[in-house]
Amino acid sequence: xxxxxxxxxxxxxxxxxxxxxxxxxxxxxxxxxxxxxxxxxxxxxxxxxxxxxxxxxxxxxxxxxxxxxxxxxxxxxxxxxxxxxxxxxxxxxxxxxxxxxxxxxxxxxxxxxxxxxxxxxxxxxxxxxxxxxxxxxxxxxxxxxxxxxxxxxxxxxxxxxxxxxxxxxxxxxxxxxxxxxxxxxxxxxxxxxxxxxxxxxxxxxxxxxxxxxxxxxxxxxxxxxxxxxxxxxxxxxxxxxxxxxxxxxxxxxxxxxxxxxxxxxxxxxxxxxxxxxxxxxxxxxxxxxxxxxxxxxxxxxxxxxxxxxxxxxxxxxxxxxxxxxxxxxxxxxxxxxxxxxxxxxxxxxxxxxxxxxxxxxxxxxxxxxxxxxxxxxxxxxxxxxxxxxxxxxxxx
Ligand SMILES: Nc1ncnc2c1ncn2[C@@H]1O[C@H](COP(=O)(O)OP(=O)(O)OP(=O)(O)O)[C@@H](O)[C@H]1O
Ligand SMILES: [Mg+2]
Numbered sequence: 001x002x003x004x005x006x007x008x009x010x011x012x013x014x015x016x017x018x019x020x021x022x023x024x025x026x027x028x029x030x031x032x033x034x035x036x037x038x039x040x041x042x043x044x045x046x047x048x049x050x051x052x053x054x055x056x057x058x059x060x061x062x063x064x065x066x067x068x069x070x071x072x073x074x075x076x077x078x079x080x081x082x083x084x085x086x087x088x089x090x091x092x093x094x095x096x097x098x099x100x101x102x103x104x105x106x107x108x109x110x111x112x113x114x115x116x117x118x119x120x121x122x123x124x125x126x127x128x129x130x131x132x133x134x135x136x137x138x139x140x141x142x143x144x145x146x147x148x149x150x151x152x153x154x155x156x157x158x159x160x161x162x163x164x165x166x167x168x169x170x171x172x173x174x175x176x177x178x179x180x181x182x183x184x185x186x187x188x189x190x191x192x193x194x195x196x197x198x199x200x201x202x203x204x205x206x207x208x209x210x211x212x213x214x215x216x217x218x219x220x221x222x223x224x225x226x227x228x229x230x231x232x233x234x235x236x237x238x239x240x241x242x243x244x245x246x247x248x249x250x251x252x253x254x255x256x257x258x259x260x261x262x263x264x265x266x267x268x269x270x271x272x273x274x275x276x277x278x279x280x281x282x283x284x285x286x287x288x289x290x291x292x293x294x295x296x297x298x299x300x301x302x303x304x305x306x307x308x309x310x311x312x313x314x315x316x317x318x319x320x321x322x323x324x325x326x327x328x329x330x331x332x333x334x335x336x337x338x339x340x341x342x343x344x345x346x347x348x349x350x351x352x353x354x355x356x357x358x359x360x361x362x363x364x365x366x367x368x369x370x371x372x373x374x375x376x377x378x379x380x381x382x383x384x385x386x387x388x389x390x391x392x393x394x395x396x
Contacts, residue, residue: 035378334358
């Protein structure tokens with residue numbers, strides 16, 4: 001398993017320049033507006049690169065101009081002391097949104113991307129589309145010239161022959177400005193590291209606010225097939241549950257239900273070809289259908305199915321899993337997350353103190369990161385300099 005050791009983000013919303021150390025389990029917390037969701041969204045953008053959709057994903061967020069850091073390029077010392085108002089100055093450097101990660105696993109790769117604005121041409125109506133300016137794949141926790149494996153500058157791509165240490169070979173075909181080299185260049189013999197990295201990123205899994213309203217897909221019986229990965233809308237909950245029973249850790253599944261709802265039992269019924277989830281609860285004469293469960297109960301069952309997946313991903317990212325759960329359920333959720341962190345690297349964005357308390361301590365290699373936002377810029381609070389990973393930003 002290759003573990004990400006650092007996540008780097010520049011000029012994305014309030015994240016002007018941020019390098020986060022990552023552990024096997026990373027807890028990201030902070031006050032409202034400190035930048036937690038932006039960290040989550042930056043990770044999703046990175047994942048979109050490997051799917052070939054980063055430019056489109058940026059457009060969905062309102063375009064590069066709106067996602068870019070809206071503060072000044074630099075803060076003067078007087079601005080930081082509050083003696084001078086924060087003012088924009090003449091922009092000197094190019095617009096550059098950067099995302100990247102490094103790995104300190106023996107066979108771990110790092111990747112970084114630099115997205116900017118095009119040099120205006122009059123021939124195309126897509127003049128304002130963001131462009132991928134640079135990309136790099138390397139071996140190790142941060143980029144070094146000696147560990148570079150694949151490098152893109154504008155449309156030009158070059159690949160190190162025979163991996164690290166070999167000479168460079170240019171790729172004749174130009175890479176279009178809107179496409180990542182990871183999806184555009186798929187020559188397994190020439191760049192096996194890049195393809196394996198792409199597949200690794202495609203396996204990253206994100207869960208963000210399961211629906212639990214009256215029309216939520218998880219409340220309706222659904223056609224089911226073997227489902228090793230719960231969909232992010234939760235529609236395949238019953239099939240995923242049954243799959244864990246048959247090929248996953250059935251004992252852990254039952255224990256997770258007991259931990260949160262003592263005395264309750266979850267059953268999967270087949271209605272024709274449709275799978276329906278029911279829950280027997282203490283004191284009730286008949287089981288309740290998924291349609292009758294409370295929001296919090298349904299959400300919790302969704303988390304159980306997501307976290308006890310029989311096919312754990314390399315990286316699992318959870319955004320505010322505490323949403324609409326009763327605080328009494330948070331210690332059990334914490335235990336479930338700690339268990340998932342034994343099989344996957346897990347990043348949790350949360351502002352629930354009880355969840356944090358439950359996750360503090362038991363798991364080794366836990367990074368607890370607190371964000372704060374002085375002068376509109378997200379920073380890590382109370383972290384000693386030597387815990388901030390080294391990072392080399394891409395230069396144009
Ligand atoms: N382009 C931008 N430049 C600078 N700051 C921005 C930009 N876009 C948004 N912000 C600020 O970034 C901050 C971080 O927002 P984010 O949603 O990540 O916070 P959060 O920690 O998730 O908060 P909450 O706990 O309320 O969900 C917001 O206060 C917002 O004002
Ligand atoms: Mg948020």
